[in-house]
Amino acid sequence: MEKKREELLNGSIIGLFIKYFIPTLIGSAAVVLYNIVDRFFVGKISEKALAGAGIAFYIVMLIIAFSMFIGVGAGTIISIRLGQGKKGDAKKILGNAVTLFAILGIALYVLLMLNIDTVLLYSGANSETLPYARAYLQIILFAILPLFYSFGLSNVLNAAGAPRVAMFSMLIGAVVNIVLDYVAVMIMHTGIEGTAYATLIGNVLSAAFVLWFLIAGKFPFRIDMFGFKLEKESVITIRFSKLKLEPKIVKDIFSIGMSPFLLQAASSAVGLVTNKIVDTYGGTYGVAVMTIINSYLPIMTMSVYSVSQAIQPIIGFNYGAKNFRRVKKSLMTAINAGVMLSFAFWIVVMLIPKELILFFNEKSTPTALKEGVKAIRIYFSLVIISSFGITVPNYFQATGRSKYSVTLNLLRQVVIFLLIVIIFSNIWKLDGVWYAQPFTDLLFFLILLGFLYKEKKFFDKMIENENNRLEYKETTENKKDGKNKNIN
Numbered sequence: 001m002e003k004k005r006e007e008l009l010n011g012s013i014i015g016l017f018i019k020y021f022i023p024t025l026i027g028s029a030a031v032v033l034y035n036i037v038d039r040f041f042v043g044k045i046s047e048k049a050l051a052g053a054g055i056a057f058y059i060v061m062l063i064i065a066f067s068m069f070i071g072v073g074a075g076t077i078i079s080i081r082l083g084q085g086k087k088g089d090a091k092k093i094l095g096n097a098v099t100l101f102a103i104l105g106i107a108l109y110v111l112l113m114l115n116i117d118t119v120l121l122y123s124g125a126n127s128e129t130l131p132y133a134r135a136y137l138q139i140i141l142f143a144i145l146p147l148f149y150s151f152g153l154s155n156v157l158n159a160a161g162a163p164r165v166a167m168f169s170m171l172i173g174a175v176v177n178i179v180l181d182y183v184a185v186m187i188m189h190t191g192i193e194g195t196a197y198a199t200l201i202g203n204v205l206s207a208a209f210v211l212w213f214l215i216a217g218k219f220p221f222r223i224d225m226f227g228f229k230l231e232k233e234s235v236i237t238i239r240f241s242k243l244k245l246e247p248k249i250v251k252d253i254f255s256i257g258m259s260p261f262l263l264q265a266a267s268s269a270v271g272l273v274t275n276k277i278v279d280t281y282g283g284t285y286g287v288a289v290m291t292i293i294n295s296y297l298p299i300m301t302m303s304v305y306s307v308s309q310a311i312q313p314i315i316g317f318n319y320g321a322k323n324f325r326r327v328k329k330s331l332m333t334a335i336n337a338g339v340m341l342s343f344a345f346w347i348v349v350m351l352i353p354k355e356l357i358l359f360f361n362e363k364s365t366p367t368a369l370k371e372g373v374k375a376i377r378i379y380f381s382l383v384i385i386s387s388f389g390i391t392v393p394n395y396f397q398a399t400g401r402s403k404y405s406v407t408l409n410l411l412r413q414v415v416i417f418l419l420i421v422i423i424f425s426n427i428w429k430l431d432g433v434w435y436a437q438p439f440t441d442l443l444f445f446l447i448l449l450g451f452l453y454k455e456k457k458f459f460d461k462m463i464e465n466e467n468n469r470l471e472y473k474e475t476t477e478n479k480k481d482g483k484n485k486n487i488n
Contacts, residue, residue: 008317013329021310023167024158028302030170037178038195039295041185043360047288049192052132054291055123058271059137063144065264070100071152073257076398078160079316095242096249101152105145113141124275128284132192139196143203150206158309165213173206214238259397259405266413274421281430285368289375292360300345304338304387308394315398324462331395338387349380375434382438385445392448412444
């Protein structure tokens with residue numbers, strides 16, 4: 001533990017970032033694969049099935065929001081406590097997180113299952129898409145607890161300095177999902193239900209792997225693939241004596257986790273409203289186009305989110321140790337990495353939008369294809385600056401300032417985008433939905449510049465105080481040395 005703490009507090013920031021980012025990115029890619037693979041095979045069934053799965057997607061996003069509520073909140077506090085050398089407190093936080101996952105998971109399952117048709121109809125389902133959406137979601141809901149433990153505890157592993165274990169757990173689920181999707185749709189012809197069962201089984205195996213590592217505290221065997229080794233031991237472990245909820249810990253987890261929860265929940269809620277608008281002006285083919293856009297969007301958002309996850313333990317440890325010079329450099333590293341990743345994504349979607357549409361819906365009608373190409377180019381036109389909207393709020397969350405993070409996320413998702421998409425769609429119909437996203441990206445970017453300027457002034461002040469303290473200490477020591485020489 002001390003070796004890892006020393007590394008995070010004094011090691012090369014770029015080197016540490018790369019070390020944490022690569023496995024975190026691979027793990028995030030595995031999460032994205034769940035959606036992409038499912039929709040690829042669902043698209044082989046029909047356009048209606050693709051639209052139905054797209055509607056159910058927003059409910060899955062809501063489930064992920066709850067997993068982040070606990071996982072990111074607990075992970076952030078664990079990272080800070082480990083940076084302070086309080087390993088016992090970190091174990092208590094992990095135990096409380098495990099219990100909260102179980103309580104919220106069961107409650108969410110019952111609530112959604114009892115109101116499944118109502119939820120889907122409010123999500124934009126119509127008479128054509130409801131049967132597909134219902135068939136898919138009924139099975140996916142059984143994956144709530146496994147998803148909570150696989151995705152949520154992966155956030156804890158990242159924060160505790162074991163990103164490769166989190167990555168491997170996601171890879172297990174993704175590989176199983178891909179294989180079973182192919183078998184279910186292409187060989188057994190089980191339809192949309194088969195893809196849902198594939199996702200369920202993948203999540204169960206992912207969760208089992210994470211829980212095994214955190215309960216045992218280590219692997220009973222060595223995992224070394226092509227020279228890539230997983231962390232053999234866990235810094236913290238799940239202990240049954242720590243599962244009892246403590247109000248103070250629960251409050252802290254909720255406080256820190258509120259920001260990513262609101263971001264995901266608001267994204268889901270706004271997506272439901274947007275889907276309803278798209279269905280009004282574009283019908284089933286419009287919803288299918290929106291589903292395709294939402295299949296590619298996580299590639300960018302999750303890659304930039306991986307940057308935030310990779311930098312989180314570095315920022316958390318150094319913020320806890322009041323090493324603000326390293327915190328500032330870590331933030332700039334995250335911002336630059338986010339911009340580069342979103343730029344690469346922008347290049348691809350601008351160059352081959354037609355191919356991206358046909359990948360999911362090779363039977364696409366000429367009307368849907370034309371609308372899809374136009375929609376993708378408009379929707380992602382300012383995606384480069386949208387990376388700031390992920391990196392900056394997550395930075396505030398990583399430093400324990402959840403109020404800033406919550407405010408920014410709500411401002412972007414609920415206030416700005418929702419208002420713009422309603423106004424624009426009333427004026428330009430379906431095109432208004434596509435233009436709402438880049439306009440939101442631009443406006444929110446300008447707001448974030450103000451927050452970054454304020455943060456820069458804070459860093460400069462803290463670093464100046466630290467320099468003055470070191471200078472005073474050095475001067476005092478020199479005077480003492482001079483007196484000692486005179487005495488001698």
